[in-house]
Amino acid sequence: MDNQGKQSKEQQILAAAEQEFLTKGYDGARTTSIAQAAGVTHAMLHYYFRTKEQLFERIVDEKFETISDSMFAIMGDPSLPIVERIKGGISAHFDFVAENPLLPRFVINEIISRPERYELLHKRIGDIIDNISNGLQSEIDHAAERGEMEKMDVKMLFISIMSLNIFTFLAYPFMKPLLGELMADRERFLAERKAENIETILRRIKKQ
Amino acid sequence: MDNQGKQSKEQQILAAAEQEFLTKGYDGARTTSIAQAAGVTHAMLHYYFRTKEQLFERIVDEKFETISDSMFAIMGDPSLPIVERIKGGISAHFDFVAENPLLPRFVINEIISRPERYELLHKRIGDIIDNISNGLQSEIDHAAERGEMEKMDVKMLFISIMSLNIFTFLAYPFMKPLLGELMADRERFLAERKAENIETILRRIKKQ
């Protein structure tokens, strides 16, 4: 109970901090507000994490890990035929973003406002991109030679997939009141968007 | 010189405020920093705009006007055949966002963090969407009946266009170091993205 309670306090602060930073950003977040949401005095927050900055770093590290995973999801299952593989990759990535709808905005904001911090992230993401560029690109090239799909730059393909999947969640609060009765239900709208994104990309890579 | 100088001070503050708010957001912006960038004392900022909030409102109003214009641009030239019209709409919208690359992030952030303020915007954008849904949708339906293009929900089409065009600029700081030598030149990358987005949407609406 004590050790679990100790872990728990720290975890409570982390959970409250995650929520606050993801919704309000670094500048909008308040350490007192985080402490209050976590049910501890604000001195406790400083006791465990020293400064707001260090607490933020903890959240950032955790979230960048998640981002790496999401990019990996786009790669799809290498044992499937290429078109099925891409289809599965889009679907998995869409689901990933649906599970973490606040994440893209957070990452975009933090990278734009503090570009200097992220050499590490760039290195890690860069490795993933290189994997993709090497492995998947040659597979696409071979499939294209066999006439199974259109020849295509894999980086461009990935940007398009991320655009379609991520923007849906970035702009959802903006679009929601404009969609009309048909789309008022979030689940239904997301299902239709997912299908639409898959359709759009599959047509893009279809040999014609 | 005097009257023009007076106008100029207010304009200087507005220009500095626009830059500060667009890059740092409301919470990150500092009135003293805005005043300094404008070359005036911070008392002047309060003299002209009373509060940070009111100064911010001025910028928001102006930027929402721009957003409305950008959505209108997607509609394209009604005198063109439908496929050409859509192609032109994508291109015009892409150029619009390229001219205002910081705007999407600003709007998304403000809407997420202060949803209550934007009934007015929603009404205005809602009218634009209705125009589109009525006018363009029926034109698309007719073209589809004539076999000129695929039958398609115009709202879904617009979301896809906005996704592809806007995300490019939202994520550019993130992607830039990952693109490799080929894309290192911003102008070249944007030209290729624009062509790719047009190709993607045209294939989506092409009758097959």
Next chain:
DNA sequence: TTCGAGTTTAACAAATATGTCTAACAAAAA
């Protein structure tokens, strides 16, 4: 039981940000 490490609280300190006030100043009107 007493010792001590780790935990917790409340009070305090310092910095920063927004906003106000007064007095000086400039330019145009009376």
Next chain:
DNA sequence: TTTTTGTTAGACATATTTGTTAAACTCGAA
């Protein structure tokens, strides 16, 4: 010239926010 209106700078006030400190408490181990 005097008055009036609007502009500007500097000092001041207030509130908020982050961060510190010292003392008290908890609980297991010696």
